[in-house]
Amino acid sequence: MSFRDLRNMSPRLTSRLTWILNRTEFSSLRQLPSS
Numbered sequence: 001m002s003f004r005d006l007r008n009m010s011p012r013l014t015s016r017l018t019w020i021l022n023r024t025e026f027s028s029l030r031q032l033p034s035s
Helices: 003-009 011-031
Strands: none
Touching: none
16 A cells, blocks of 8 residues: 555545654754754
8 A cells, every 4th residue: 555545545544644754853953952
């Protein structure tokens, strides 16, 4: 199953996954030392 199929099947789930991914990426970026 491709990501596009999953997106067509459940847009709400995909948006939630994207939100979680963005949030996780943002947190990990904030944990990096600002050099």
